[in-house]
Amino acid sequence: MTDIGYIHHEEHMRSSDLISDIVIGMSDGLTVPFALAAGLSGAVASSSLVVTAGIAEIVAGSIAMGLGGYLAGRTEADHYESERRREIAEVESVPEREKAEVREVFAGMGISPALQTAIADELAKDKVKWVDFMMKYELGLDEPDPNRATKSALTIGLSYVFGGLIPLSPYLLVSHPHEALLYSCIVTLICLFVFGYFKSQVTGQPPVSGAFKVMFIGALAASAAFGVARLFG
Amino acid sequence: MTDIGYIHHEEHMRSSDLISDIVIGMSDGLTVPFALAAGLSGAVASSSLVVTAGIAEIVAGSIAMGLGGYLAGRTEADHYESERRREIAEVESVPEREKAEVREVFAGMGISPALQTAIADELAKDKVKWVDFMMKYELGLDEPDPNRATKSALTIGLSYVFGGLIPLSPYLLVSHPHEALLYSCIVTLICLFVFGYFKSQVTGQPPVSGAFKVMFIGALAASAAFGVARLFG
Numbered sequence A, B: 001m002t003d004i005g006y007i008h009h010e011e012h013m014r015s016s017d018l019i020s021d022i023v024i025g026m027s028d029g030l031t032v033p034f035a036l037a038a039g040l041s042g043a044v045a046s047s048s049l050v051v052t053a054g055i056a057e058i059v060a061g062s063i064a065m066g067l068g069g070y071l072a073g074r075t076e077a078d079h080y081e082s083e084r085r086r087e088i089a090e091v092e093s094v095p096e097r098e099k100a101e102v103r104e105v106f107a108g109m110g111i112s113p114a115l116q117t118a119i120a121d122e123l124a125k126d127k128v129k130w131v132d133f134m135m136k137y138e139l140g141l142d143e144p145d146p147n148r149a150t151k152s153a154l155t156i157g158l159s160y161v162f163g164g165l166i167p168l169s170p171y172l173l174v175s176h177p178h179e180a181l182l183y184s185c186i187v188t189l190i191c192l193f194v195f196g197y198f199k200s201q202v203t204g205q206p207p208v209s210g211a212f213k214v215m216f217i218g219a220l221a222a223s224a225a226f227g228v229a230r231l232f233g
Helices: A003-041 A047-093 A095-108 A113-123 A127-138 A148-173 A177-202 A207-232 B003-041 B047-093 B095-108 B113-123 B127-138 B148-173 B177-202 B207-232
Strands: none
Touching (some): A003 A047, A003 A148, A003 A177, A003 A207, A047 A127, A047 A177, A047 B003, A047 B047, A047 B207, A177 A207, B003 B047, B003 B148, B113 B127
């Protein structure tokens, strides 16, 4: 792979980070507030209560998921930095042990001992390359984007809010919760289908069956919440 | 690494899959139902309505997250199988292009062209090793556990239910929601702290600051939900 190939590959990874964050946020945002609202529709007499609960859930869920995404990103970046510092120190202080670790990586690939040694000796000539190698192939760590944590938090949080407002909107317009539930089901199941279709395309899955799966999860969660809330309400 | 070393490594990965599923489920389960219940406490007059909404949320959230985990696991397994079939076919039909791809992987590690060729020729002698290599190092895919999807769904779903019942329990025992909220805050913030402490230990982060972070997300989500629900309620 040429340098340009690497850069393109990296950009591809970054844009799929964004898409994966949108998918994470939207998929729960469409499903959980939809099911909560459906559940409450079977237990309360007024849409305004469903709206209050739904909005509380969207706020709670978007903060929990968004900040959760932020902390996960920060943890990943901190972990990478601390492991890198350790590898740099080890390459200086115990080079023979580190060379043995390089040979172990290639032994795991099924490479013969003679070639393992040749590769380890060659890598040891350039300490930057050597540390890069240890990070990626011994520890399996890719260098994280420094802004990933903040972007991830915002993307997941906003996608959750956007997704959550779709199933809730009928309850804002229709005062009787059973009637609002009907519209909410129609609108949300269509959106889940469309969302599932694009999500499957992005992740390289058969889009139509993926769309049905995503819609099925939403419908099941909503039916179960409706049944259980009726039992307890 | 010896064969035994590899097996141990694999087992280590599997047990951390389990822990990571528990962390995923518990962390949202403790936070979102807690914040939803807190939000509703500021807007409604009776604890029983908070319980109904909370239980509907737990059912919705556990199904959405559990089935989401199941589908993610199944997708991963399907993706691995289809990529493996493609690699097996390519090793048979276009071996020279596949050898060039092996060389590219090693070029990316900073290995010299002479050694790249030596390695590619050696790997090409054993087609199983060759395909294993392409799967892991060209595509970055590890063979998934065939039962992972089902285990993952159950673990995430049950952890969500278990986590969600903690903040909700005071509302079952105390009829006035403001009073129940006080107990719910005390119990849940303690649980979030303890959970954050263990989660940080497992992921190799400083446990005390990790515990405060997890507790902070919960407190922020609950305060925001309380404020917003009051505004709309």
